[in-house]
Amino acid sequence: MHRNRLEAVYITDSSPQGGPMKKDRAAIILAAGKSTRMKSATSKVLHHVGGRSMLAWVKAQADAAGVSKVVCVVGEANQDVRDAAKAMGMEIAVQEPQLGTGHAVLAAKHILADFDGTVTVLYADTPLIRTETTHRVFDALDGADVAVLGFEAADPGAYGRLITRGDELTAIVEAREATPKQLAIQLCNSGVISASRADMFSALSRVTNDNAKGEYYLTDIIEILRSDGKKTVAVIGDEAEVLGVNSREDLAMAEQAFQSAKRAEIMDGGVTLRNPDSVIFAFDTIAEQDAIIGANVVIEEGVRIRKNAEIKPFTHLAGCEIGEGASIGPFARIRPSTNVGENAKIGNFVETKNLDLGKGSKIGHLSYVGDAELGINVNIGAGTITCNYDGYNKHKTIVGDHAFIGTHSSLVAPVTIGEGAFLGSGGVITKDVPDDALAIARADQVNKDGWAKRYHAAHQKRKDK
Numbered sequence: 001m002h003r004n005r006l007e008a009v010y011i012t013d014s015s016p017q018g019g020p021m022k023k024d025r026a027a028i029i030l031a032a033g034k035s036t037r038m039k040s041a042t043s044k045v046l047h048h049v050g051g052r053s054m055l056a057w058v059k060a061q062a063d064a065a066g067v068s069k070v071v072c073v074v075g076e077a078n079q080d081v082r083d084a085a086k087a088m089g090m091e092i093a094v095q096e097p098q099l100g101t102g103h104a105v106l107a108a109k110h111i112l113a114d115f116d117g118t119v120t121v122l123y124a125d126t127p128l129i130r131t132e133t134t135h136r137v138f139d140a141l142d143g144a145d146v147a148v149l150g151f152e153a154a155d156p157g158a159y160g161r162l163i164t165r166g167d168e169l170t171a172i173v174e175a176r177e178a179t180p181k182q183l184a185i186q187l188c189n190s191g192v193i194s195a196s197r198a199d200m201f202s203a204l205s206r207v208t209n210d211n212a213k214g215e216y217y218l219t220d221i222i223e224i225l226r227s228d229g230k231k232t233v234a235v236i237g238d239e240a241e242v243l244g245v246n247s248r249e250d251l252a253m254a255e256q257a258f259q260s261a262k263r264a265e266i267m268d269g270g271v272t273l274r275n276p277d278s279v280i281f282a283f284d285t286i287a288e289q290d291a292i293i294g295a296n297v298v299i300e301e302g303v304r305i306r307k308n309a310e311i312k313p314f315t316h317l318a319g320c321e322i323g324e325g326a327s328i329g330p331f332a333r334i335r336p337s338t339n340v341g342e343n344a345k346i347g348n349f350v351e352t353k354n355l356d357l358g359k360g361s362k363i364g365h366l367s368y369v370g371d372a373e374l375g376i377n378v379n380i381g382a383g384t385i386t387c388n389y390d391g392y393n394k395h396k397t398i399v400g401d402h403a404f405i406g407t408h409s410s411l412v413a414p415v416t417i418g419e420g421a422f423l424g425s426g427g428v429i430t431k432d433v434p435d436d437a438l439a440i441a442r443a444d445q446v447n448k449d450g451w452a453k454r455y456h457a458a459h460q461k462r463k464d465k
Contacts (some may be wrong), residue, residue, distance in 0.1 A: 005287040007151055024117030025138060028108045031055060031124035032075040038414045043081045045124035048259040051282030053080065054245060057127035059088050064131040065138055067117060067129045071108040076080065100215030101191065102207045109201050120194040121218065125245045128257055133237045137194045145199055145230035146222065148172065149192035149240045159188035160219055162234050169232040172219035175210040190242035193218060199225055202355040218360065294330070358401065371413065375401035381425065434440035
């Protein structure tokens with residue numbers, strides 16, 4: 001049979017930048033898939049798990065492992081992936097046509113031409129590999145020439161099998177190529193491989209496409225390098241870590257796996273979750289000891305919950321910090337740039353945004369407070385609104401310490417309410433209020449005796465006709 005060697009022309013968005021690398025770790029992230037099973041206009045690897053894209057997850061894996069250079073391999077049609085990868089500081093290689101994983105890795109060869117160190121291949125659709133595991137793959141090269149991340153699969157199915165002898169990895173066999181005996185093996189290949197740049201690209205130049213799919217398999221470098229006398233080993237990770245995402249169902253499974261691990265992490269840190277399975281966390285959520293989080297709470301990116309704070313049910317938090325001992329909710333929406341002070345309270349059906357809420361202050365219920373700075377021990381009555389937008393610009397409301405804002409007040413920004421000031425209920429406040437003053441901004445009440453009786457009688461008369 002004619003055996004085609006792996007030869008192609010690659011397009012790169014960046015050329016090698018002079019001189020050997022000072023650090024000795026690089027990563028190649030494969031992100032050239034067509035994403036057809038996702039049935040989405042957005043490339044698969046830009047879909048989110050735990051509040052950030054899978055591509056961002058894998059870039060973070062590489063960064064945490066101390067890499068000095070990251071190359072993202074994309075397809076010609078993956079402009080959105082290319083743009084996202086550039087924004088994350090990655091260099092770009094384009095794989096076109098797409099002829100397998102070995103072919104994809106070789107697309108990064110020119111970018112790494114001056115790199116003299118170890119290279120690990122990661123996958124942009126495998127977001128949940130832990131930092132410790134990535135380190136172990138790199139670190140395994142201290143005693144070996146090639147390291148492969150494997151896992152014990154409950155249902156090996158179509159995974160490639162790792163063939164071992166003693167402490168060495170002797171081969172990786174794709175399921176399509178495996179014998180019945182090999183298919184019984186449960187130790188499977190995650191796809192993550194680490195080797196020196198020289199060894200990896202030397203072996204790839206000798207990979208052929210003589211297989212059932214006619215593709216160039218990255219896994220073939222194991223046998224090639226062993227024939228060169230190189231030592232190859234397997235590093236074992238957890239199956240949940242290496243979950244690859246190819247469909248919406250896979251994405252949901254990855255989200256569930258992340259949430260399960262994050263909930264365990266949060267509870268292990270001394271936080272009470274009233275109904276763990278109903279709480280949604282983001283990748284960077286921080287909750288401190290003795291915080292309490294109720295059922296059906298959704299937490300987006302950029303949230304920190306301090307000690308002894310309580311987040312009550314059906315609350316939505318994003319981009320905010322909740323102070324020690326504070327109470328939030330139920331049914332509150334806390335939007336980005338909200339900083340809630342110690343022992344402050346935000347109650348039910350309150351929305352905040354870009355708010356600094358001082359120690360001990362209270363926004364009890366049914367209010368919107370945005371683009372505002374509230375001092376300590378401020379009381380905001382029900383139905384209060386900061387009118388912060390004039391159709392073109394946002395303006396700020398400042399409320400001094402110990403001020404009392406009466407029910408159903410509208411604070412038309414920019415406006416300052418002085419310390420200890422008192423606002424009568426129902427006011428539309430358009431002017432600054434001095435310290436310790438009472439502000440009343442509503443029309444005088446007029447009572448018209450008998451008007452309601454005449455009104456009802458008139459309507460009843462029309463009805464009776």
